[in-house]
Amino acid sequence: MTWLRICAAIGLSASCVAAQSQKFSIPVSGGTVPNGLRYVLSPDHTTPIVTVAVYYHIGFRIEPRDRTGFAHLFEHLMFQGSQNLGKLEFVKLVQSNGGVLNGSTRFDFTNYFEIVPSNTLQTFLWAEADRMRSLAITQENLTNQQGVVKSEVRVNVLNRPYGGFPWLDMPQYANTNWYNAHNFYGDLRDIDAATLADAQAFHKTYYSPRNAVVVVTGDFDPSQAKAWIEQYFGNIPGTPLPTRPDLTEPKQQKEIRASKTDSLANRPALAFAYHMPPRNTPEYFAMGLIDQILLQGHDARLYQALVQRSGVTGDVSGGINLLGNMFDYEGPMVWTVSLFHDAGHSPDEILKRADVVIDSLRTVPVDAATLARARVKERAALYNILGGQLGFGRADLLACYALFDNNANYVNSLDSQFQIVTPAVILRTAKEYLRPTNRTVLTIVPGKPANGAVGK
């Protein structure tokens, strides 16, 4: 996309605001440092805080095949020391300056971010540049974090009833390409097998400035931020990027059924998921509205059918990308619905009830009132994302559109893309993507697994 280049051509000190006639838009400017690092700046002077977010184009999909869980383990290592900051010093620097921080590993990126008082922006641009430049960890720190990550897998999956349902399980059943279908939390043996050499090689390959985007949002001066970014990140050597593997999923032709026995659970659970249309197409935006029509909120058709009218469950949940939202992923994705139920209702009976409302969208164009509600809900959902997580949501979307599409300003066109979706596009999308043959059904059965093992 061209937007960032146009801004670069006209000079980067001023904000480039989306030239669109819509209710709400956010200022976006940015550019590229000579070593290939891209940056995006979006000021908002409401309160004296800033978010600094660094996104690396390495998600857990493309971690090494014999090192499942490595992308996530590596995220932990980025807090264990760099050239000028020892173990825990980064954390202490953020906290003792009155900020919060985190990192996360997702399908298509790993991110690191701080939300801090605005007077500390320079400090944290320096600190993020320091750990982009160099990883300085010891075997002791690696061993410690292997223990922490294994504890994380235990608390979130192995020691937890319904652990991994459906967020970790569903991609493994619904996808066929290894990159999309492996256990991205990691096999505990693979986590144990990681070495310091693995970590250094991973940092060198994927944590290159060319593979990253820096985003600053909040109360700051864009020309000052640009100068600091160039000063601190500009001399990090740019290295060539590795070729990206083929992440495509073949078109699904037949419904997939999977069942998992959970010895810690005491009620059955059901999830079903459909492969999504490609990103940023009319069908993709139509799926966003379909998600609103069928699943989000108490007016949604699945809620009305499975909760309000039949009492099959107390809630239906899910959406597009359970580890984020419909905007912050790049590769193949599924739209997932999940619920807990009683043994008195069989999965097939529940699916039959769900199919009645899903089929309604595949056979009859959606009525005007329902479509209008879906558009309003989608707009509010987008605003909630942009304002959510202490304002971090805005940085997240800007980073993703810069990282995946070279077009951070795409965020300002999202609302209008939803508003132009017609009933005909929704009908066409539902017919193709809500096919039963595009679906994976996963059931959780309470009880002892036959082989005595817990989990998949």
Add this chain to the structure above:
Amino acid sequence: MAPLGSKVVLAVALTACALQAQEKQVPPAPATPAPFTLPATRDIALPNGMKVTLVPYGALPLVTVSLVIRTGAIDEGRDQVWLSALVGDMLQQGTTTRSASALADAVAGMGGDLTIRVGNDDMTASGSVLGDSAAAFVRLVGDVVRHPSFPEAEMARLVGDRQRELAISMTQPQQIVAERYAKLMYPDHPYGRIYPTSQALGTYTTSQVREFYTRNVGATRAHLFVIGKFDSTAVEQAARTGFGDWAAGQPATVNVPTPHAQRSLVVVDRPGAVQSTLEIGIPVADPSSTDWIPLQVTDALLGGSFNSRITSDIRERKGYTYSPFSTVAAHYRTATWHESADVTTSATGASMKEIFGQIDSLRTTPPSADEVKGIQNYLAGVWVLRASTQTGLLGQLEFADSHGLDHAWLSDYIPRVYQVTPSDVRGMAEKYLDPSKMAIVVAGDKKVIADQLTPYGTPVQ
């Protein structure tokens, strides 16, 4: 390490001259902090005793509306646990003029969702909608809370949903531990009864729901908060017409318990569990006390922040656990401090030894001024971060209100955090965090952990 102060400035100056290659650089020192003041509120008292607080704030075209009513578990009898939750569920089943699905459509058309949550002391009807729907949403919340239809036909379904929720909760180690901990801390008090029996839950009727509602829901217990981008005049008008003629009802119940302060060990067996779930706690001062803010500093330094002593120890040095944390959990005029962690089964005893060791150390030796300063900066910073969002600011206003504290308490928070000294922190630990009086609840594989727990007491039933 001290990122603030003159030493850092000196170090930066040296860096600019000549420095040996292996010597570490020091982070650039922060600039002068920008001033921050809490946004102004408009506070209105309606003649029936209801309070209204309007806070125009932020740039996003969204508004958060929250109607807090002072009732909840506190008003349940011994055999009525979760009845208040069912009142909340039933309130969402429609009004005398609108069905549940008509309500859902109306709220969705404003871009939001209306949820009713019921806690120990508060029942909260809230939602976030597009800013231009603020007044309409306030009127709708009024209709839902004031004119419920309480349809008999929905009761069995809602009880069934709560039965499922109860059953699933009782498989989760953190919930099992929370239940036993509450029971230990607040014996024979509603705060100590966080889960009903399945049998009791099965007996609740619509007439009990109606009776609870009539007795406990009224204007004198209600406070409406509206925060975000909205038309103040229209919203004030909607609040006055929507709630102005609501009956005052009975004042809120005051029932302050005496929490349990003696060493007890409860062990819940989860055969084969790969982790032990721990909760260790003790009664402390509540938010109305002058000790509250010094306790917040003490907690954040000891276990309540990522860089805290306990977390640095059992996570970052020992690798026993992923997400340990401590917190001070407040009810009306009572509170407890507790540390929670899910630790590797084989390290159960070792984790407890470290936790108690960190507490003992803080009780005997004051922390350094630098460590306290770092924690003060953290608490002050997080306070500003929270106040920068609609829901965070709402939380701060609701917290002060529910504990009977005024706006001045909120605006004085940051200066009071900075008044706490290292000797205050040690003093708080000594005064409140006496390990010999702490309750310990552990859910784990009993046959593996029993020996590890021997030093900490004899398990009670």
